[in-house]
Amino acid sequence: MSSAAPGRSLALGAALLVAVLGALGWWWLRASPAPAQASGPQTEAPRARADDAELEQPAPPVERAEVAPAAAPEPAPIAAAPAPAVADAPLVHRVHGRVYSVDGAPLAGVAIGADTRPQQVLATSAADGWFEVQLPDRNARLCDAAAEWATYCTGAFFTSNPDRELLVIVAPSLELAGYVVDDAxxxxxxxxxxxxxxxxxxTGFPLPIHTTEPVGFHSTSAANGAFELHDVPAAPGLAIATRAPGFEQSVTALPQRSDTALRIVLEREHASEQVVRGIVVHADGRPAAGARVTFANAEASADDLGQFELSVENATVDREVPLVAALAGYQAALRPNFYAELEQSRFQPAPLRLVLGPPALWIRGSALDAEGHPLVGWKVALIDATLITRGAIPIRSAERLCDESARGVTTDSAGRFAIGGLAARAYRLKAYEPKSVLNLASDPIEAGSVDVVLQLAADALVPRVSGLVVARDGTPIRNATVAITYVTESAGFASTSANGGSTRTASDGSFELQRVPRRGIALTVGSDETIPLSRNVDELDLDEQVVLTPARRFHLRVEGGPRENGIGIGVLDAREQELTLMIFQSNGWMSTSRNYLSDGASPTMAVSEDAAWIQFYDRTGEGQGLRALTLRPGDVTVVRY
Incomplete structure (x- = not known):
């Protein structure tokens, strides 16, 4: 909490926000679909997930309080639209799993289908929830195929790891419809x-859910405000979130019975009391009409007189990001340490005068291999752009506001590139080949430079790397994925990565990778038995056998706690240092150093074998004493509050 006047405070940092969101519910919301004009409500149903059935991503570096892609075996190519299901495709995989309710009870008699074979019942679950289906040689999502049930989490099948037991989690099906209206x-x-x-x-589900994938339900209201949500799971803790431009968001508890007469009332956004006002001008004093003024995730545009009003009431900021005014083609105006200015003014700063710089600068040049041949189709981007927000991907930078090329460009047939929107300072550039992630990084280059040469080192590629993946006691880790990972974008604690190839370990833990970049990448290890591991190649000798030693993965959950919100959970190692708590699903994981009880229980969480103590925290964050923690391999340890 800042020192602002009562009722006038900003969120204290993007990293803190992610940690809080992760801790208070591990909440993850996909990007909202763009509003559509239609005669009826537009809906997106969860059953047919064929649009992403072929997506499987490698394990990137573990980061605290992050949303990260999951460890996955041999990623499949990403296609804009996968091929349609073929009815007579050979069935080559016998896949098994179990169906559970949201409270963890096995369910009998549930019809099972797959997004690769829509409208077909492939199996019906037995008394203990067990089912077995046959699938073609392509990734798939298994879901219920009966009207009385709705899928809460699909069972995610990957051809590269076909022996996993999949979980399909269901709840009674709801049909919801109604109208969205304003307060009038x-x-x-x-x-x-x-x-x-x-x-x-x-919360309270008794098993790990790493073979599942969550689903989402969306509708866009029609001209008359009508919307429909079909086949929604009636599960506790879920909510309907409604958003519209110019209105406050509405969040209401999900009904536990079908209701086709819902009425969602949105209130118009109230006038913000935390407003930054000012003017954006060129160096000669002319108004900079259309300039964009941003502070963290808050943004406003300057009018024809260059004047702007920027509401920062709901801005989520990092103290290190500047206030930025930018107009395409000009160097941005920056106001560093602006959060401190807001605090000092009790969030009512005097009107600002932001002066744009001269025309934005460029760096132009070529990317060449060690022999001077052009590197065609390589991506070239800034390493050290001026971030507007940290923890947001894709990167938002002052340079990109001035010219879209600052996000990154692709070299042409002569290896040439040009990156614009630059301020009068030095920048470092990186270049990489998207498929192999062979890469290079430059020394600082002054903006305005031309004929720059980015040249790949002669020893940039290691033809073959072999190694072992073993536990700390030397036990081989079989069937683990070892991947070549390159960070393509990084903004504070958030990053996105590209995969340059992967393989799986043999029964003795051995692996072999071909054509491994010597610099700029990490070797990552992911398996259902271990905590994800990332080792920078700078720490490894790729010319010798590489030994990778991930920590084993254990599971625990908490039950019997008070119903009040705000009771925290932490797990510590023997030195009483906080460890990372993780939840894995097939499409990713979420991690935080502290989770919170909901209705007296926690989700089933993963933690490393270093866990020695569990700590509860009251609503003020005060620790309530350490309790010894004994975890058992292969089991979920239940801790009573």
Whole structure:
């Protein structure tokens, strides 16, 4: 909490926000669909997930309080639209799993289908929830195929790891419909009505959920405000979130019975009391009409007189990001340490005068291999752009506001590139080949430089790397994925990575990778038995056998706690240092150093074998004493509060 006047405070940092969101529910919301103009409500149903059935991503570096892609075997190519299911495709995989309710009870008689074979019942679950289906040689999502049930989490099948036992989690099906209106009763068109299922919503579920994938339900209201949500799971803890431009968000508890007469009332956004006002001008004093003024995730545009009003009431900021004014083609105006200015003015700063710089600069040059041949189709980007927000991918930078090329460009047939939107300072550039992630990084280059040469070192590629993946006691880790990972974008604690190839370990833990970049990448290890491991190649001798030693993965959950919100959980090692708590699903993981009870229980969480103590925290964050923690391999340890 800042020192602002009562009721006038900003969130204290993007990293803190992610940690809090992760801790208070591990909430994850996909990007909302764009509003659509239609005669009826536009809906997106969760059953047919063929649009992403082929996506499987490698394990990137572990980061605290992050959303990260999951460890996955041999990633499949990403396609804009996968091929349609073929009815007579050979069935080559016998896949097994179990069906559970959201409270962890096995369910009998549930029909099972797959997104690769829509409208077909492939199996029916037995008394203990067990089912077995045959699938073609392609990735798939298994779901219920009966009207009385709705899928809460699909069972995610990957051809590269076909022996996993999949979980399909279901709840009674709801049909929801109604109208979105304003506080005067007028219909609101284009409102996004959504029910999202996050990774941490299954409090009290007794099993790890790493073979599942959550689903989401979306509808866009029509001209008359009507919306429909079909086949939504009736599960506790879920909510309907409704958003529309110019209105405050509405979040209401999900009904536990079908209701086709819902009425969602949105209130208009109130006038913010935390407003930054000012003017943006060119160096000669001319108004900079259309300039964009941003502070963290808050943004405003300057009018024809260059004047702007920027509401920062709901801005989520990092103390290190500047206030930025930018106009395409000009160097941005920066106001560093602006959060401190807001605090000093009790969030009512005097009007600002922001002066744009001269025309933005460029760096132009070529990317060449060690022999001077052009590197064609390589990506070239800034390493040290001026970040507007940290913890946001894709990167938002002052340079990109001035010229879109600052996000990154692709070299042409002569290896040439040009990156614009630059201030009068030095920048470092990186270049990489998207498929192999062979890469290079430059020394600082002054903006305005031309004929720059980015040249690949002669020893940039190691033809073959072999190694072992073993536990700390030397036991081989079989069937683990070892991947070549390159960070393509990084903004504070958030990053996104590209995969340059992967393989799986043999029964003795051995692996072999071909054509491994010598610099700039990490070797990552992911398996169902271990905590994800990332080792920078700078720490390894790729010319010798590489030994990678991930920590084993254990599971625990808490039950019997008070119903009040705000009771925290932490797990510490023998030195009483906090460890990372993780929840894995097939499409990713979420991690934090502290989780919170919901209705007296926690989700099933993963933690490393270093866990020695569990710590509870009261609503003020005060520790309530350490308790010894004994974890058992292969089991979920239940801790009573």
């Amino acid at each position: 009763g007028a219909p609101i068109a284009g409102a996004n009505v959504a029910c999202e299922i996050g990774m941490g919503t299954l």
